[in-house]
Amino acid sequence: MLSRLQLGNFRNYSQAEVAFCPRVNVILGDNGSGKTSLLEAVYFIGSGGRSFRGGRLSRLVKDQADAATLYAEVAGADDRVHRLGVRRTPGGIDALKLDGQTPRALSEVATLLPVLALHPGSVELVFGASALRRRFLDWGMFHVEHDFMPLWRQAAGALKHRNALLKKGRPTLRELAFWDQQLAQSSDRIEGLRRRYLAGLQSQLDTALAALSPELSVVLTLQTGLHKGENYLQALERVRADDIRRGFSQVGFHRADLRLETDGVLARDRVSRGQAKLVAYALVLAQLPMIQAAGKVCTLLVDDLGAELDARHRHQVLHYLASTGHQTLITALDLPHWQGLAAENNELSGVESRMFHVEHGRIRRLTDC
Numbered sequence: 357m358l359s360r361l362q363l364g365n366f367r368n369y370s371q372a373e374v375a376f377c378p379r380v381n382v383i384l385g386d387n388g389s390g391k392t393s394l395l396e397a398v399y400f401i402g403s404g405g406r407s408f409r410g411g412r413l414s415r416l417v418k419d420q421a422d423a424a425t426l427y428a429e430v431a432g433a434d435d436r437v438h439r440l441g442v443r444r445t446p447g448g449i450d451a452l453k454l455d456g457q458t459p460r461a462l463s464e465v466a467t468l469l470p471v472l473a474l475h476p477g478s479v480e481l482v483f484g485a486s487a488l489r490r491r492f493l494d495w496g497m498f499h500v501e502h503d504f505m506p507l508w509r510q511a512a513g514a515l516k517h518r519n520a521l522l523k524k525g526r527p528t529l530r531e532l533a534f535w536d537q538q539l540a541q542s543s544d545r546i547e548g549l550r551r552r553y554l555a556g557l558q559s560q561l562d563t564a565l566a567a568l569s570p571e572l573s574v575v576l577t578l579q580t581g582l583h584k585g586e587n588y589l590q591a592l593e594r595v596r597a598d599d600i601r602r603g604f605s606q607v608g609f610h611r612a613d614l615r616l617e618t619d620g621v622l623a624r625d626r627v628s629r630g631q632a633k634l635v636a637y638a639l640v641l642a643q644l645p646m647i648q649a650a651g652k653v654c655t656l657l658v659d660d661l662g663a664e665l666d667a668r669h670r671h672q673v674l675h676y677l678a679s680t681g682h683q684t685l686i687t688a689l690d691l692p693h694w695q696g697l698a699a700e701n702n703e704l705s706g707v708e709s710r711m712f713h714v715e716h717g718r719i720r721r722l723t724d725c
């Protein structure tokens with residue numbers, strides 16, 4: 357759980373500091389005041405350097421500044437307070453500290469503060485490219501499956517070597533066979549983990565959708581690109597000649613997709629934009645109990661909740677959020693806007709909350725928990 361955050365030269369913030377409360381933190385502010393940027397800062401530090409909104413990461417650094425810095429205090433699952441610091445120049449992260457030490461890998465940081473975001477771009481989980489769904493799935497597995505990260509690194513290494521051989525041109529069969537074996541083995545094991553995770557996710561998705569939008573149901577399946585009865589090694593042999601011609605690997609853990617089906621058809625060909633948002637939200641929220649079962653506490657970032665949802669669905673989403681018990685940072689335009697949202701949901705008024713106002717990159721606390 358995130359208790360404190362300091363921002364320096366991040367987006368439109370020069371210097372700012374916030375102390376968050378363990379449950380609901382409401383961030384109010386006009387358009388362009390810095391609400392999304394504040395959530396983005398939390399996401400950046402929690403995810404080990406990613407953003408949930410598109411665009412170039414170099415733009416996170418405030419105009420005319422050399423580097424953006426973020427410092428966070430995080431209460432870990434072990435109840436110890438950890439200190440996280442990151443400095444990002446337009447070229448990339450050039451300093452990362454965890455409790456005063458340089459961590460061996462970004463993944464050490466990312467396990468400390470699991471962050472999930474619900475935002476207008478979440479619909480891309482339904483409409484967007486397979487890479488987004490794969491990343492979504494792998495994020496959950498990273499937090500839940502202990503073996504996933506080393507296995508993923510092994511698979512990524514094999515893929516890199518195989519692709520380098522293919523790109524070089526005219527690889528010998530012997531050279532390729534070794535990396536085929538490595539890539540096939542790790543892809544098989546990743547697929548096994550993904551299938552196990554997916555079974556749990558499906559059941560949590562059913563629960564989340566029943567709360568958010570009972571009229572929708574979605575079936576998740578893993579698409580691997582393998583033919584029936586085929587394993588990865590056989591598939592790599594099948595596409596080998598074509599891989600050599602194209603210069604990259606067309607089969608493996610890196611090509612899997614999460615298929616979302618509703619009423620027997622691909623969800624993206626059936627659902628409306630608002631429904632897609634509900635499906636995407638339910639998918640994201642389905643990961644919360646999985647992460648919790650793994651002994652971790654998520655921070656949930658909710659940006660622009662009202663957009664594209666009617667009052668009933670907004671109410672249902674808020675009702676669900678109020679029931680999760682996770683730390684939540686949620687944006688709204690102003691007090692009447694938030695009061696309108698909260699009035700739709702009695703439970704929310706009973707939840708411990710803190711309110712902030714953001715204006716031109718300055719953060720002011722309005723109420724305490």
Ligand SMILES: Nc1ncnc2c1ncn2[C@@H]1O[C@H](COP(=O)(O)OP(=O)(O)OP(=O)(O)O)[C@@H](O)[C@H]1O
Nearest residue numbers: 367368386387388389390391392393415417418419
């Ligand atoms: N690198 C940067 N340097 C300075 N300002 C920036 C940078 N990147 C974005 N901004 C500005 O930061 C401001 C805050 O943007 P942000 O998206 O956080 O606003 P918001 O409060 O979420 O607005 P909305 O309600 O419209 O979604 C915008 O005016 C934007 O132009």
